[in-house]
Amino acid sequence: MACPTKRGVVLVADDDPVMRLLMLQMLGQVGLDGVEAEDGARAVALMRELRPDLILMDVDMPNMDGFAACKAIRDDAAGATVPIIMVTGGDDIEAVTNAYEAGATDFVSKPINWPILGHRVLYVLRASDAIARLRIADAQNRAVLAAIPDTFFRLNRDGVYLDYERGHDAGAGLSDSDCVGRHITEVLPREIAERLLEQMENVLATQQIRSVEYELLRGGSAQHFEARLVATGPTEVLGLVRDISERKRTEEQIRRLAYCDSLTGIPNRQAFLETLERELHRSKMGNKKFAVLFMDLDAFKRINDTLGHNVGDHLLQLVSERLRETTRPSDMVSRGDQATNLARLGGDEFTILIPDLERVEHALNVAHRVKEAMRRPFLIEGNEIFVTASIGISLFPEDGDDCNSLLKYADTAMYHAKNCGKNNAKLYSSSLTMQIMSHVKLEVGLRKALGNDELYLLYQPQFDVHSTEIVGVEALVRWRHPERGVISPTEFIPLAEETGLIVPIGEWVLRTACSQARNWQRQTRRSVRMAVNLSAKQFKDENLSQIVLSALHETGLDPRFLELELTEGTLMDDAKATLATLEQLRRIGVYLSIDDFGTGYSSMNYLKRFDVRALKIDRSFICGLPQDSENAAITRAIIAMAHGLKMVVVAEGVETGEQLVLLQQYGCDLVQGYHLGHPVPGDSIAQKLVGVVQAAG
Numbered sequence: 221m222a223c224p225t226k227r228g229v230v231l232v233a234d235d236d237p238v239m240r241l242l243m244l245q246m247l248g249q250v251g252l253d254g255v256e257a258e259d260g261a262r263a264v265a266l267m268r269e270l271r272p273d274l275i276l277m278d279v280d281m282p283n284m285d286g287f288a289a290c291k292a293i294r295d296d297a298a299g300a301t302v303p304i305i306m307v308t309g310g311d312d313i314e315a316v317t318n319a320y321e322a323g324a325t326d327f328v329s330k331p332i333n334w335p336i337l338g339h340r341v342l343y344v345l346r347a348s349d350a351i352a353r354l355r356i357a358d359a360q361n362r363a364v365l366a367a368i369p370d371t372f373f374r375l376n377r378d379g380v381y382l383d384y385e386r387g388h389d390a391g392a393g394l395s396d397s398d399c400v401g402r403h404i405t406e407v408l409p410r411e412i413a414e415r416l417l418e419q420m421e422n423v424l425a426t427q428q429i430r431s432v433e434y435e436l437l438r439g440g441s442a443q444h445f446e447a448r449l450v451a452t453g454p455t456e457v458l459g460l461v462r463d464i465s466e467r468k469r470t471e472e473q474i475r476r477l478a479y480c481d482s483l484t485g486i487p488n489r490q491a492f493l494e495t496l497e498r499e500l501h502r503s504k505m506g507n508k509k510f511a512v513l514f515m516d517l518d519a520f521k522r523i524n525d526t527l528g529h530n531v532g533d534h535l536l537q538l539v540s541e542r543l544r545e546t547t548r549p550s551d552m553v554s555r556g557d558q559a560t561n562l563a564r565l566g567g568d569e570f571t572i573l574i575p576d577l578e579r580v581e582h583a584l585n586v587a588h589r590v591k592e593a594m595r596r597p598f599l600i601e602g603n604e605i606f607v608t609a610s611i612g613i614s615l616f617p618e619d620g621d622d623c624n625s626l627l628k629y630a631d632t633a634m635y636h637a638k639n640c641g642k643n644n645a646k647l648y649s650s651s652l653t654m655q656i657m658s659h660v661k662l663e664v665g666l667r668k669a670l671g672n673d674e675l676y677l678l679y680q681p682q683f684d685v686h687s688t689e690i691v692g693v694e695a696l697v698r699w700r701h702p703e704r705g706v707i708s709p710t711e712f713i714p715l716a717e718e719t720g721l722i723v724p725i726g727e728w729v730l731r732t733a734c735s736q737a738r739n740w741q742r743q744t745r746r747s748v749r750m751a752v753n754l755s756a757k758q759f760k761d762e763n764l765s766q767i768v769l770s771a772l773h774e775t776g777l778d779p780r781f782l783e784l785e786l787t788e789g790t791l792m793d794d795a796k797a798t799l800a801t802l803e804q805l806r807r808i809g810v811y812l813s814i815d816d817f818g819t820g821y822s823s824m825n826y827l828k829r830f831d832v833r834a835l836k837i838d839r840s841f842i843c844g845l846p847q848d849s850e851n852a853a854i855t856r857a858i859i860a861m862a863h864g865l866k867m868v869v870v871a872e873g874v875e876t877g878e879q880l881v882l883l884q885q886y887g888c889d890l891v892q893g894y895h896l897g898h899p900v901p902g903d904s905i906a907q908k909l910v911g912v913v914q915a916a917g
């Protein structure tokens with residue numbers, strides 16, 4: 221016979237001492253201790269005092285019978301759960317009924333089968349233990365469920381609610397009477413109910429937890445829920461429903477932040493790439509076309525640098541606003557959220573997606589509208605700011621069939637548009653990629669050119685119109701490319717400017733030219749002015765004066781013999797800063813001139829204040845002379861104006877004797893051009909200078 225691990229105490233209540241003795245013996249045999257009570261009242265008192273694990277109670281006893289004692293024990297909190305086995309007469313069915321009504325756990329009838337009674341007592345004790353454990357577990361479960369805000373329910377395999385307890389954070393908002401006994405499809409919208417039933421089947425099949433998220437409309441707004449389903453038996457599932465609306469709102473906010481450009485409020489690069497990916501998929505499936513427009517503001521950097529980042533930021537906000545308006549018309553977007561078709565990739569780069577494109581002209585029309593919209597002045601802090609935009613367009617499927625390529629090609633086309641003079645819109649073509657590749661190759665070569673000694677200078681003489689003496693030379697750089705031969709500066713100087721390489725190249729030109737001028741002085745005992753072209757980037761370089769000073773110092777050239785040529789564009793770009801830089805250069809004592817005069821825009825007021833020494837009339841005005849009467853008039857006017865400002869006038873591009881004579885008549889001071897001399901190596905100039913000296917001697 222199995223014994224309990226811990227010896228239990230059984231209270232035996234019987235008025236018959238023999239019965240009590242027999243019971244105590246039986247209990248001893250199954251490893252239990254017994255205490256005796258001779259009547260019901262004593263049994264109740266001992267129960268309170270000793271808290272026995274079980275009570276064996278005879279029905280018929282003096283003072284208080286077994287039924288009354290059983291009821292009294294049950295009414296007492298200390299005895300509410302103690303198992304009570306009633307001992308009834310043989311076939312006294314009424315006694316059995318009374319015993320259960322009084323709260324008995326079980327009964328045995330006389331005559332007693334003693335070995336069976338031992339088993340019965342042990343069984344009831346074990347069952348009582350199990351019930352006690354269940355009670356504790358149930359209390360714990362209830363405490364846990366009360367502590368969490370979730371609503372919980374139980375569903376049977378058919379989808380009928382067995383139980384429903386509404387959570388204290390409003391939960392799914394239903395009550396148990398709405399649910400218990402009803403099928404889930406009667407309680408929740410069919411689509412949600414079916415998803416839950418499908419997952420319930422999975423949970424029952426795998427015995428693993430599954431969750432389902434769904435959305436319900438409550439009071440006009442959407443509430444989000446997550447139901448976690450866990451199997452509680454082979455045909456039953458427990459569901460815990462949590463209101464996740466707040467989490468969804470936070471996720472949506474995070475998503476918005478991650479997908480929204482914080483400056484302009486329009487979608488950012490990530491959002492655009494995802495939209496593009498979806499559009500690509502949709503267009504592939506539906507055999508449709510679309511276009512990607514890539515827009516970049518022309519000279520935005522200049523606005524940022526000169527007017528400050530606040531103005532730059534404000535401008536970008538207004539630009540995106542205008543783009544939004546421009547891309548609003550119905551022909552722009554055929555479906556979906558129009559806002560996501562427009563995005564800011566970063567800086568001053570914007571993209572527009574045109575879905576369901578029927579004709580290429582449509583993309584060009586949109587680009588044209590955007591360009592025109594950008595040309596209208598932007599009013600910022602009381603100032604009118606003028607910008608233009610360059611736009612590149614790539615097409616699906618013609619140009620590529622993946623997002624990266626389409627975006628890259630639109631970007632490539634935009635660069636092409638910029639190179640074609642800005643304020644332009646260009647379609648991508650595969651030849652552009654070739655052009656860009658050769659551009660890149662050239663850039664790689666140019667980066668090495670300085671170190672590899674591939675650059676050299678030629679010098680073009682400048683003559684005094686009246687004495688026809690050489691008074692100066694202009695240093696002109698050349699690149700002897702190892703594969704391509706000599707490359708013209710018209711090809712590589714713009715590239716050098718674009719990449720910033722012009723600064724080290726320009727410094728090398730300056731030092732080499734100064735050194736050459738000093739050598740000529742030593743060789744020929746003649747001093748001529750050496751003119752060096754300065755690009756805008758060099759002019760804006762804060763180290764410019766230092767570089768000029770060090771070139772002069774190292775070579776020993778007198779500053780009077782160094783001329784720095786600047787274009788109108790360079791000077792007028794930021795006239796106030798120009799004044800300061802010119803002042804530094806003037807203090808060094810170098811000679812300053814304006815190159816290509818007449819091709820840009822000059823403010824007369826600033827021209828006067830810049831106080832430069834010479835002005836070079838651009839060769840485009842000279843080349844038509846003498847036939848072109850308008851160019852003749854312009855040339856005369858420039859000479860008169862320059863002389864009025866006490867400036868020396870140089871005419872460039874003099875190609876004929878007639879032009880030279882005319883310029884003499886107009887009163888021009890100096891001339892330069894193929895008629896008088898092509899750009900030549902330094903030795904040739906030295907010979908010319910020696911020749912002049914010998915002729916004079």
Ligand SMILES: Nc1nc2c(ncn2[C@@H]2O[C@H](COP(=O)(O)O[C@H]3[C@@H](O)[C@H](n4cnc5c(=O)[nH]c(N)nc54)O[C@@H]3COP(=O)(O)O)[C@@H](O)[C@H]2O)c(=O)[nH]1
Binds near residue numbers: 710753815874895
């Ligand atoms: N920042 C720097 N720019 C430089 C430097 N070296 C040259 N350049 C600039 O490159 C452009 C092209 O120069 P280049 O091919 O050398 O042409 C020069 C002359 O050869 C040409 N020229 C001179 N006379 C005539 C003529 O009678 N007819 C004719 N068709 N062309 C002629 O003009 C160019 C000189 O122009 P400019 O500088 O405007 O006086 C050119 O813009 C150069 O400035 C450099 O080191 N740095």
